[in-house]
Amino acid sequence: YDAGKYANTPIAELLPMYLNDRAEEPEIEAVSNFKAALTTRGRTHPVTRLADDRAASAKVWDSLPAITVPETLANLKPGATLILEARHTADKNRVIPLLAEQRYGRGRTLAFTTNDSWRWQMEMTSTSKAHPTFWRQLLRYVVSTTPNLTEVAAERDVYAQGDVVSLTSEIHDKKWEAIKDAVVMARVTKPSGATADVPLKLNFSEKASDYRAEFTPDETGLHELAVTAKRGNAVLGEAKSSFLISERTREFNDAAQNVELLKRIAAETGGKYFTLDKADDLLDEITTLEGKNSERVSKDLWDMPINFLLLIALASGEWFLRKRRGLA
Incomplete structure (x- = not known):
């Protein structure tokens, strides 16, 4: 990461760890002999499950050979979760992050700081499945939140009563090509149970798969949103979401100065x-500014003993330091 000079690129924002501003060439002794160790979250995480039960999985992790960590990225971002730690085999007090994750947008990102996890395969017996199992589960975990072909959402999760609600829907085919000729209808279920149909129109100014609509709800509470995309009689996709309409308080009425x-x-x-x-x-x-009850008080600082004592203390302190260092 740092060696690739990603610190000031958009990739740095994706990662669950803070990157350093500069890349330094690490010493071999400083990066070798680390053992992977499960954190509290790692013991139950789907990526690190290498056996049928937790105890057996922990034993597998303990049996894996040491790896190297070329770059020390010690600071996790707020909201990030540490899954694996790298513990130095000679210095028990040296523990650094090895595998961490964070939510990003509608998905998640992970950072794995070692570059030789192949040791978990090449330095183990031929019957060990730990290495392929780990990577298979990690990749499955990352892609498990792939967006649906049809998505719908309100611009915000919470609106005030009387606000205009903006709806956005994206429609794709199985090849993830944008569908431009769909008929998209959103059905809004109000807190009272009543429904309202809101048609969404293709937004030509931006993404071709972006359909939008605006409407003003007349009830407060949770509104359920269900969108259906059709081409003729064929249903291309469906999606659901929700948003909340809260009561507008007097505090926010006419909030201008x-x-x-x-x-x-x-x-x-x-x-x-x-x-x-x-x-x-x-x-x-x-x-x-002086008010009716203001009273002006003047004091002569020279007649205040505390000032004299502070002056003596400063002079004595300077003399003591100079004497101690052989400057006097």
Whole structure:
């Protein structure tokens, strides 16, 4: 990862670990002799299941030979999950991430920091199936969240009452080619049980497989969304989703700045109204503004013993440090 200079590329955003800003050539002694170890999540993770039960699977992992980790990526991103650790065989206190995952968009990404997992095959007996089983399960786990040929979703999960809801649907055939001539209809089931049909039209301005519609719900609560794509009488695909309509509170009604009200409050309370271009004057006004109950108090700092003691302490500290280092 770092050696490939991916730190400042879009690939870095996909990974569940933070990449370093620079690539350093690691020493062989620093990257060798690591053993894979299951984390708490790894003991139950589908990728790491190498036997029928957890105990047997853990024994298989313990029996695997050591591997190398060329780059130390120690920091996981928020929301990432550590599945495997790499524990140094000589230094028990040295533990670094080996396999981690995170949710990304509608799928998931994994980062595997070793480059010689082939040792789990070539340095084991011919009957060992650990290596192919691991990679088969890892690949199956990654692609298990492949998007459906027909997808539908609201632009947001939660809307306020009175908001316009935007629906988007993507339609593909079995070759993942965009379908441009589908008739797409969304059926919205309201919290009361009533339904409303909303047709979606092809969006020519962007993706050819993108169908869109807008409507304004008249009820609050959870709305179920079911879309059907047809070509003639043939059903091309179906998809489901949902969104929530919440009650609009008075706090968010007419949330724009009420200038006249602010000026009136400032005038009636002895304050002032400031615009952004006058913000630099705010500090001066605060420090010099005096109210009816204000009292100005002046103290001579020279007559305050604490200041004299602090001065003596600073001078004594400097003399002590200089004396100790042979500078006095």
